[in-house]
Amino acid sequence: MKVCHMTSAHDSTDVRIFRKECVSLAAAGYDTYLIAQGESREDRGVHVVGVGPAPKGRLQRMTTFARTVYRRALELDADLYHIHDPELLPYACKLKQRGKKVIFDSHENVPAQFSIKTYLPKPVRRLASIVYKAAETNITKRLDAVAVPCTFDGVNIFEGRAKRVCILANYPILEDFQQPRERTQGKEEICYVGSLTYSRGIQHLVQATFRAGKRLLLVGAFADREFEERVRRMPEYACVTYLGEIPNAQVANAISGCVAGAFTDLNIGQYQHVDTFGVKVYEYISLGLPVLLPDAPYTRAMVKKYKFGVYMQPENVDSLAKAIGYLCSHPEEARQMGENGRRAVEKEFNWKTQEVKLLALYRELQGE
Template sequence: MHQRYDIRIFEKECKSLVKSGFDVSLIVNDDLPDEEVDKIKIYSTNFQPKNRLNRMLNSNKKIFEKALEVNADIYHFHDPELLPLGNKLKKLGKSVIFDSHENYTIQINGKDYIPAILRKIISKLYFYYETYSIRKYDAVIFPCTYNSQDPFENRAVRTVFIDNFPMLEELYHIFDESTHKEKDAICYVGTLTEDRGITNIMEAAHKAEVKLVLGGIFTSESYEQEVNNRSEFSCVDYRGYLNRKEVLEIYRKCQIGLSTLLNVGQYNKGDHFPTKVYEYMAMGLPVILTDSKHVREVLKTYEIGIPVNPDDPKEISEAILYLLKNPELAKKMGKDGRLAIKEKFNWGIEEQKLISLYESL
């Protein structure tokens, strides 16, 4: 599923392993030529799936063929569709790591493209097959515990928690306190769905009479149309899909970052923040985010922003106005956020766990 230059896989994991002396190959599903970038050998299957079904039915065979060509000692994969491939590689005596970016058992229950009547049974079947597979694997990587529990406890031989924290050199080190901020501008950058709170933050921004800079792609055309048709959309500056440079420019110019995911599915159950929250923090933005047990724990040490009820646009609006009317407090929250990134929430800390795992294998 992932692009060849995926931030977590290519920029963080592959580059960290190369830096530590590992010989790294990256197998990707696309129709671009093979290449070597920063000592990472990228091999393409020369197969660009036309849709989700095409990917699920035809990718594994092509990826497995490439995996055999590479003949690695350790295989590390990131997509649940590749669990059968991991099983085959274990039979060949290889070390196998499953990097589970999400809690797929819970996530399946929220997939709109799966008929509602089938979601629970597919979720259960996936859970059983995942358990059957990972019991054979050497390790599972997961970004966080869930309500302080390991979701792979008693299922995996070994779980290593490696969060998707930002790289200091990408965000933290380019922060410039003197950058001119756009007056009354707040931002959200990421996937655009109702479950991620977009309708409510748009309504909150309209109530507060501020500009909401929105970056990302709507996953549903019907939802995009619904949002566009609302009167509150008049406060939105929609930028569409953004490259990394454009994302950073939004962070530089805006005064507040928002991430008010609704309490549905797997959202707000993990003991970590959405990746965008760490990015806001690294760029010195105070954050308005969904209230949760984990958020309150972090706020005891680092006052990074204001927790809110994500279902209440009025409460979100009041938090926006409070920060705009108290610029010194907002500035302090931005500084606390950057301190938290420097001390605790950065990739330099996480990469050591990855390297230790590889060295042990």
């Protein structure tokens, strides 16, 4: 079966799309193609078809570049197409009209996320969310399946909006995160890996770490220059070591000696409603790091079950500083939390458990 993954918004090395889904399919014997920005290559059994650099402007990417991705995909004449971006949904309909099987991989709850789209004026965001959800529903009802990383407040958001739904969690590849090295004695450093934005709680995290008298290691890129300049001007930024964006293969080594990993998403958009954690949390616990988590029903349930971290109010600097101080002043308890998290990853929170579901979905569609 010839399958083609399509993305106009992600790089061809994207971990979820390429390393997890495409590589798993190729290893299972599918003739697997990935169309994405960048150059063409043969990589781990996957035929990567590059369509050049993505345009810098968002509008151009969502229109002309998305059309380029579609046209290149059409030339392959695959049996099944797996799309990864909302802007490709109109082309999903065209592919169905040609008799192809189509999966939409919704990486997030897009309608809920409109509330944090800063490039849209605030009065427009709610209307955009309503219009998008109606259009998304109209299209996904015609497709063969939707993949989504989790439920939201216990609800399958595509229930009644798709023929079949596959919950495909974005758990880490266990082999990428070997047993952690020993902690550096006396090094009381918290780490954060990912996009550096206000909604991710970065401003509050910097203030809280400084207030706790500890160091903060930031790995990732600031979303916009204005926010970066504002954070850098804060006197509390003195506690930060900023590495910027580094290759994914180097992240584990950079953070494995820290006391804990921070996940500080604020209570906006979808963040406090997802029944999963950001992939960075699973990467932290893969390395045996305890985690700082925002207080939410799912967080409470997982911390109670696996005991791999502590929760706090990320909007409350005092609450966050207290949690940081607690983990730093209780090294033996923090070490035990790290071991608990590592065991949870080995047992449940790893990509192999999700690969089984992905391949089952493909076999089901192949058999129709």
